[in-house]
Amino acid sequence: MANKVIEAHQITKHYGLIQAVDGVDLAVEAGEVFGLIGHNGAGKSTLFKMMLGLIPATSGEIRIDGTPVRGEEFRRVRRHLGYLPENVVFYDNLSGLETLAFFARLKGVDLGECAPLLERVGLTAAANRRVKGYSKGMRQRLGFAQALLGKPKLLFLDEPTTGLDPEGIREFYRILKEMRSEGATIILTSHILSEIQERVDRLAIMKTGKIQAIGTVQSLREKMALPLRFELRLAPGAEIELRQIVDTLEGAELSEDGERVTVHCQREAKMPVLQALAALNGRITDLHIREPSLEDVFLGYSG
Numbered sequence: 001m002a003n004k005v006i007e008a009h010q011i012t013k014h015y016g017l018i019q020a021v022d023g024v025d026l027a028v029e030a031g032e033v034f035g036l037i038g039h040n041g042a043g044k045s046t047l048f049k050m051m052l053g054l055i056p057a058t059s060g061e062i063r064i065d066g067t068p069v070r071g072e073e074f075r076r077v078r079r080h081l082g083y084l085p086e087n088v089v090f091y092d093n094l095s096g097l098e099t100l101a102f103f104a105r106l107k108g109v110d111l112g113e114c115a116p117l118l119e120r121v122g123l124t125a126a127a128n129r130r131v132k133g134y135s136k137g138m139r140q141r142l143g144f145a146q147a148l149l150g151k152p153k154l155l156f157l158d159e160p161t162t163g164l165d166p167e168g169i170r171e172f173y174r175i176l177k178e179m180r181s182e183g184a185t186i187i188l189t190s191h192i193l194s195e196i197q198e199r200v201d202r203l204a205i206m207k208t209g210k211i212q213a214i215g216t217v218q219s220l221r222e223k224m225a226l227p228l229r230f231e232l233r234l235a236p237g238a239e240i241e242l243r244q245i246v247d248t249l250e251g252a253e254l255s256e257d258g259e260r261v262t263v264h265c266q267r268e269a270k271m272p273v274l275q276a277l278a279a280l281n282g283r284i285t286d287l288h289i290r291e292p293s294l295e296d297v298f299l300g301y302s303g
């Protein structure tokens with residue numbers, strides 16, 4: 001695959017008067033795990049569908065692996081794409097195995113892949129049960145297995161962990177890691193920011209059809225200059241002294257919430273704050289230094 005697996009230039013999509021996607025430029029590199037986050041209705045699923053060639057863009061150009069999404073040649077590229085839609089629809093009367101075999105035939109994939117894939121997503125025991133009786137999480141696992149058919153080089157996963165239990169979520173990210181080490185490129189959306197902040201290489205924040213920011217979680221944090229937090233528990237009576245210390249420090253502020261006292265400071269003030277706290281000499285009973293979370297970053301850009 002080309003170095004840039006996805007290239008989107010000035011993509012727009014109108015549904016009548018609704019501008020679902022508005023002038024998006026995006027490039028995803030081969031081998032990346034790329035996250036796309038945004039409020040409900042921000043345009044994430046619409047962008048996915050255009051990148052997969054399922055709906056046409058109103059304007060702009062998308063290339064996948066160097067090939068324009070519109071046109072004959074894209075059929076060849078499409079074989080190497082996997083897609084887990086936001087709402088997967090199955091025939092309820094088929095079993096899990098029959099469902100996967102159905103998708104395998106559609107995709108021209110060897111039927112021998114089906115049983116191992118069901119095992120990979122933890123559905124072997126339910127393989128011969130009708131999908132009608134599957135729980136939400138089981139349907140999601142089946143949808144994921146469907147997306148993995150044919151060992152895709154590029155995976156589009158739209159809210160892939162919806163409905164999964166904590167073990168399912170961990171297992172899902174373990175499989176993604178394997179896919180990535182086998183050379184796949186992955187683009188996924190999620191509303192569970194705590195879950196993806198440690199698991200994506202880069203991400204884009206979308207708001208009302210536009211990309212507001214793009215980069216690594218750390219680079220977005222730094223660009224926003226969000227404060228770090230020192231969360232402290234103190235021995236009785238030490239707050240007054242702490243307040244006096246914090247008052248002398250530039251760019252540092254103090255807040256209290258019950259027993260927890262928090263010092264907020266800009267990144268540059270991190271070491272001076274730490275040094276100043278040393279003056280409290282044994283009267284700090286607990287200390288956590290918190291980086292701004294992806295949720296803080298997200299709210300900063302799209303709130």
Ligand SMILES: Nc1ncnc2c1ncn2[C@@H]1O[C@H](COP(=O)(O)OP(=O)(O)OP(=O)(O)O)[C@@H](O)[C@H]1O
Nearest residue numbers: 015018020038039040041042043044045046047086
């Ligand atoms: N087929 C359609 N017809 C009309 N409007 C649509 C259609 N599909 C999407 N939209 C509108 O386009 C906008 C973007 O929707 P989209 O589903 O892409 O958002 P999203 O970011 O994926 O949201 P969510 O997080 O809720 O899944 C919304 O205003 C939505 O109502």
